[in-house]
Amino acid sequence: MKTRFNTFDIVCTVTELQKCVGMRVNNVYDIDNKTYLIRLQRSEEKSVILLESGNRIHETGFEWPKNVAPSGFSMKLRKHLKNKRLEYMKQLGTDRIIDLQFGSGEAAYHVILELYDKGNIILTDYEFTILNVLRPHTEGDRFKFVVREKYPQDRARQTSKLTKDALIEILKTGKVGDQLKKVLVSNLEYGPAVIEHVLLRQGFSNSTKIGKTFSIENDTDKVLDALDEAEKLFAEAKESTSKGYIIQKKEERIKPDSTEKEYYYSNQEFNPFLYEQHKSATYKEFSSFNVAVDEFFSSLESQKLELRALQQEREALKKLENVKKDHTQRLLALEKTQEIDKQKAELITRNQELVDKAILAVQTALATQISWPDLAELIKEAASQGDEIAQHIKELKLETNHISLYLTDPYAEDTSDSEGETDEDCIPPMVVDIDLDLTAFANGRRYYDQKRHAAKKQQKTIESQSKAFKSAEKKTKQTLKDVQTITNINKARKVYWFEKFFWFISSENYLVIAGRDQQQNELIVKRYMKSNDVYVHADVHGASSVLIKNPSGQVVPPKTLNEAGTMAICYSVAWDAKVVTNAYWVWGEQVSKTAPTGEYLTTGSFMVRGKKNFLPLSYLILGLSFLFKLEESCLEKHKDERKVVAPGEEDINPSEAEIGKDEEEVEIPDDSGDEENKEETTNTLQEDIEKENTNNDSSSENEEESKFPDTHIRIQHFEGTKINILTEPVINENEEVDENETVVYLGDNKPVLVKPNQRSRGNSESKTKQQKTDSKNMPKEDSSKQPTTKRGQRSKLKKIKEKYKDQDEEERKLRMEILQSAGSGKEPKKSKKNKNTSTTKIKKTEPKIIKEKLAQIQKIEPGEDGGGEDEEPVVQAELDMINSLTGIPFPDDELLFAVPVVAPYNTLSNYKFKVKLTPGTGRRGKAARTAVNMFLKDRTITQREKDLLKAVKDEQLARNLPGKVKLSAPKLQMLRK
Numbered sequence: 001m002k003t004r005f006n007t008f009d010i011v012c013t014v015t016e017l018q019k020c021v022g023m024r025v026n027n028v029y030d031i032d033n034k035t036y037l038i039r040l041q042r043s044e045e046k047s048v049i050l051l052e053s054g055n056r057i058h059e060t061g062f063e064w065p066k067n068v069a070p071s072g073f074s075m076k077l078r079k080h081l082k083n084k085r086l087e088y089m090k091q092l093g094t095d096r097i098i099d100l101q102f103g104s105g106e107a108a109y110h111v112i113l114e115l116y117d118k119g120n121i122i123l124t125d126y127e128f129t130i131l132n133v134l135r136p137h138t139e140g141d142r143f144k145f146v147v148r149e150k151y152p153q154d155r156a157r158q159t160s161k162l163t164k165d166a167l168i169e170i171l172k173t174g175k176v177g178d179q180l181k182k183v184l185v186s187n188l189e190y191g192p193a194v195i196e197h198v199l200l201r202q203g204f205s206n207s208t209k210i211g212k213t214f215s216i217e218n219d220t221d222k223v224l225d226a227l228d229e230a231e232k233l234f235a236e237a238k239e240s241t242s243k244g245y246i247i248q249k250k251e252e253r254i255k256p257d258s259t260e261k262e263y264y265y266s267n268q269e270f271n272p273f274l275y276e277q278h279k280s281a282t283y284k285e286f287s288s289f290n291v292a293v294d295e296f297f298s299s300l301e302s303q304k305l306e307l308r309a310l311q312q313e314r315e316a317l318k319k320l321e322n323v324k325k326d327h328t329q330r331l332l333a334l335e336k337t338q339e340i341d342k343q344k345a346e347l348i349t350r351n352q353e354l355v356d357k358a359i360l361a362v363q364t365a366l367a368t369q370i371s372w373p374d375l376a377e378l379i380k381e382a383a384s385q386g387d388e389i390a391q392h393i394k395e396l397k398l399e400t401n402h403i404s405l406y407l408t409d410p411y412a413e414d415t416s417d418s419e420g421e422t423d424e425d426c427i428p429p430m431v432v433d434i435d436l437d438l439t440a441f442a443n444g445r446r447y448y449d450q451k452r453h454a455a456k457k458q459q460k461t462i463e464s465q466s467k468a469f470k471s472a473e474k475k476t477k478q479t480l481k482d483v484q485t486i487t488n489i490n491k492a493r494k495v496y497w498f499e500k501f502f503w504f505i506s507s508e509n510y511l512v513i514a515g516r517d518q519q520q521n522e523l524i525v526k527r528y529m530k531s532n533d534v535y536v537h538a539d540v541h542g543a544s545s546v547l548i549k550n551p552s553g554q555v556v557p558p559k560t561l562n563e564a565g566t567m568a569i570c571y572s573v574a575w576d577a578k579v580v581t582n583a584y585w586v587w588g589e590q591v592s593k594t595a596p597t598g599e600y601l602t603t604g605s606f607m608v609r610g611k612k613n614f615l616p617l618s619y620l621i622l623g624l625s626f627l628f629k630l631e632e633s634c635l636e637k638h639k640d641e642r643k644v645v646a647p648g649e650e651d652i653n654p655s656e657a658e659i660g661k662d663e664e665e666v667e668i669p670d671d672s673g674d675e676e677n678k679e680e681t682t683n684t685l686q687e688d689i690e691k692e693n694t695n696n697d698s699s700s701e702n703e704e705e706s707k708f709p710d711t712h713i714r715i716q717h718f719e720g721t722k723i724n725i726l727t728e729p730v731i732n733e734n735e736e737v738d739e740n741e742t743v744v745y746l747g748d749n750k751p752v753l754v755k756p757n758q759r760s761r762g763n764s765e766s767k768t769k770q771q772k773t774d775s776k777n778m779p780k781e782d783s784s785k786q787p788t789t790k791r792g793q794r795s796k797l798k799k800i801k802e803k804y805k806d807q808d809e810e811e812r813k814l815r816m817e818i819l820q821s822a823g824s825g826k827e828p829k830k831s832k833k834n835k836n837t838s839t840t841k842i843k844k845t846e847p848k849i850i851k852e853k854l855a856q857i858q859k860i861e862p863g864e865d866g867g868g869e870d871e872e873p874v875v876q877a878e879l880d881m882i883n884s885l886t887g888i889p890f891p892d893d894e895l896l897f898a899v900p901v902v903a904p905y906n907t908l909s910n911y912k913f914k915v916k917l918t919p920g921t922g923r924r925g926k927a928a929r930t931a932v933n934m935f936l937k938d939r940t941i942t943q944r945e946k947d948l949l950k951a952v953k954d955e956q957l958a959r960n961l962p963g964k965v966k967l968s969a970p971k972l973q974m975l976r977k
Helices: 007-020 072-081 164-172 180-187 192-201 216-239 289-298 300-350 352-367 372-384 388-392 412-417 440-492 518-528 558-570 573-577 678-701 765-777 780-784 793-803 809-819 829-834 847-857 875-884 924-936 943-951 954-958 972-976
Strands: 024-030 035-042 045-052 056-059 086-091 097-102 109-114 120-124 130-133 137-139 143-145 244-254 261-271 282-286 393-397 402-407 430-435 502-505 511-514 534-538 546-548 583-587 605-609 622-630 663-667 712-716 895-904 914-922 965-970
Touching: 007 045, 007 056, 007 086, 007 192, 007 216, 007 289, 024 072, 035 072, 056 289, 072 109, 072 120, 072 130, 164 180, 164 216, 180 192, 180 216, 192 216, 244 289, 261 289, 261 300, 282 289, 289 300, 300 352, 300 402, 300 430, 300 440, 352 372, 352 388, 352 393, 352 402, 352 430, 352 440, 372 388, 372 393, 388 393, 388 402, 393 430, 430 440, 502 558, 502 895, 511 518, 511 558, 518 546, 534 558, 546 558, 558 573, 558 583, 558 895, 622 924, 622 943, 895 943, 914 924, 924 943, 924 954, 924 965, 965 972
Parallel strands: none
Antiparallel strands: 024 035, 035 045, 045 056, 086 097, 097 109, 109 120, 120 130, 137 143, 244 261, 244 282, 393 402, 402 430, 502 511, 511 546, 534 546, 534 583, 605 712, 622 895, 622 914, 663 965, 914 965
C-alpha cells in the first residue's frame, strides 16, 4: 500500500496548493508528533494544509483530531507563523523537499518539509538559520540539522536534459539480468510509477532485463523517447491542476448468514494520473489530486478496521475448513487402518502353519536362555543357510514379546488364474507383527478385533461429523456476525458533544453535565450555560461545576436538583474522603465571570451573586449503566420514559435505603498500594464541614441584625483550593445597591449570614406580587436605615447614600432593570425577556457601568485563545437527541449503539443494566470490566445487546468513574466466580 508522496506527486500538489499563496496563517495545530495542520484564511476563504513529516502535504477538508495540549514544536510554529502571509511554496530542485515561506523581508520564516527517508520539518528565519527542527540529526560530516545552523539549500538534486550518451552510461551501470525499470529508477528522479508508465507505453514490460530481453545498442532510443514523455508529464503537472485517482483492490468476503460472496474494495494507491499499469484495475476518479489524497488518508483508519475484520473472517473460515479437513483425514486413516488389519489377519490365517512354527522356534530358543543378540545372530545364520522359517523372520521385538514376519499370500497365483476371481482379492506381501504368547489363530483374531474396533470408531466419527460441522459452522457464522457487528458499530458510533464532560440524563429527562477539570468548568459556564439553566456546586473544595440544561425555562423539579447535587458531591474530594455533605444550586444568571473591582478570577473560578439554595445531604452512591441509541421508528414506544413523577407516585429512593439482602458488595482488589494521607484528608474535610455548620448556625442567630445590598461569593473550581468566600461585603462604587437583597458576610472566625432569602425559584405568583407591593409601599427613608454596623461598613454606606441621594424611584427602578439586580420587585424570568431595556432616562455620567452590565446580561464573555474558531454546537438540537437514548430497551427494538453512563444510582432505578458504585479500593478499569461481564451474563440480555456491550472500549467504560470504587449488585459474587 502506498503511504508517501513520490516526486511526481509533489510536483502536482505544489501546483495545486498555489491557490493558498497570499492567505494568512490563522493557527497551527498538531495531530501527532509528525503531523501538523496549518489553518489559512483570506477574507471569507479558508484552507487547511496538512503536513506529515516524510509522507505527505495536501489540503484537507476533514476534521482531524487535534492534541488537547499543543506540542513545543507546534507552539514554536504558532509563535513565528501566526498572522504571517504565505508568500510562496516551491519544490527545491527535483528532490522531495518543499519550501513554504511565510512573511517577507527580514520578517520572513521558512517551513521546509522533507518527504524522503525518515522525513523532517524545519523552521528557519529569512537567512535560513534553523530556529527549530522536528528531527535533529547530521548527514555525514557536511550537514547538521540542529538549531542555529544554516539550512543547506544547495543540497537538493537538480535535473538537466538527459542525452543519449548519458542514458547509455546509466544503462551500463546495470548488470546483465538486472531489470530495466530498477536501473532507471535508481538513477533518475521521475519516480517508479512514472517510469513504469512510460516504459509500458514503449512496449517494455516490468520483466524486461538488460542483456536478455533488452539490448543497449538497439533499444536505447525507445527508452529515450519514454523519458521524453516523462518530461512532458512533469511539464504539464507544473502548469495545470491534475485529477486524482485512487487505485483499489477487490477483496472477497462471505456474509455470516449465507454462502453468498460480497466484495470489499480497499484503497491501495493514490495518483495524480491514471498510469498505464493501472488502467485495468479498479479505481475511483476525483476532481483534483488533493481531494483524492485527502480521501485516501481520511479513510485509512476505517479501511484498517475493514481489513482487520476481513482478516478475522478469513481466520474463522480457515478454522472451519481445518475442522472439515481434519475429519476427512481421520476417516481416511480409519479406513486405511481397517484395510491393513484385515489384510494382516488374512495373511496370518493363510500362513497359519508357518506362523506357528516361527513362534515355536523362537520360544524354544528363548527357553535355552540364549541372549537376545545371540538369538538374532542365530536366526540370521539359519536364514543364510536356507532355513524357510528363519528367512520369514525379519525382526525380533523381544522387548515387547513380538516378532515381525514377512508373509505372502500362498494362494495368489491360484486365485489370479481361477475363474471369477480378480487381482483385487490378492493380498500384497507385508511384514506382520506376531505376539509370541498367542497362537497363529489368536494373532489373526487379534487383527480382526482391531479392524472391528476401527470400524466402530469410523462409524462414531461419521455420526459425530455432522454435529461437529454444524457446531463449527454455527461458531464461524457467529464470529463473522460479531466481526461485522463490531465493525458497523465502530463506524456508526456517534460521539455526542456532552460526552467530553461528566454527564447523565436525569429521571425527568434533563441533561446534566459537569467539568472534568478547571478548563472544562470554564467551558461549561462560558459556552453552554444559559440564564435558564441551573448551576449546581458542592459545598466542598475541589468539586466540579455541574450544569442542568433547562431549554424549556420552566422550574426544574426537585428530584433532578437532588440528582445533580449528588453528582456534584461525588465528583469532589468527598468521594475519596468518604464524607457525606451537601450541595447548593443557583440560576445561570447568578453566575458570572465578572470579578469585583481590583480582583480577578482564575480559570474555573466564578462569582455567584444572590441567594444559594442548599440541597439535602447527598449520599455517595453512583451507578454504572448503559444507554442504547434507538432507531427513529422505535422512539414512539419509549415516549415519556423519563418524565416528572407526581409526589405520590415517587419510588423509594434507593440511595436512602441500605443495601438489600439480595445485593452483595464486592471490592475490586487494588494492587496500587495503600492510600497515603487518606485519614488526614478525611479529618481536614470533616473540620471544614463542621466549621461551615458553625457558620450557618451563627448566621441564623444574627439573621435580623444587618442588611447588605448584594451577595458576592467567589468559588474556586479546581483541585486543592477551598471555596473562597470573601471576608468583606463587596460593594463597588460602580454598582447599584438594592436594599432588599441579602449579603453573606463571613469573617475569619465568626461568619454571619444576614437575612438569607430562603424562598425557592418556584414560589407562587401571588407571593411574588405581595413582595412587590410591600417593597413599593415601603418608604424610601427605610432603605437607608441600617442596624448597628461594624467598623468600616458605616463609612461605605454613607458614601453610597451620598452618591444616590438625587436618584428618584423611577430612575432607580430603570437602573435596576438594566443592571439585572433582583430589586424589591423581582419579576418572573419570562417577563424579563420581553421587557423594554431602554436607557433613555439613564444619566450619561456612568455609560461604562451600564455597558458592562448589558454585556453581562447578554452573556458576552471574552473567549479563550482559539476558542472562537470552532462553531459552537447547537445545544437545543443536541438535547432533542437524548430522547433517542434509552436505558430500558425492548426485545424488538432496533438498537444502533450503546453509550456507558455513570449517574446517581436512583436515576438508574428502572434501567435494564445497572450496578451500584460506592467509594472503595477497587481500580476503575477492573470494576468497569467486572460490571460489563455481569451484564453479559444477564438471562434477559439479547444477542444484539451483547454485541453492543462488547463493542464498547474499556477506556470509555472507566473514564467517568469518580475514583476507586466498590461494586454492589444482586448475586455479583456468584457471577464473578
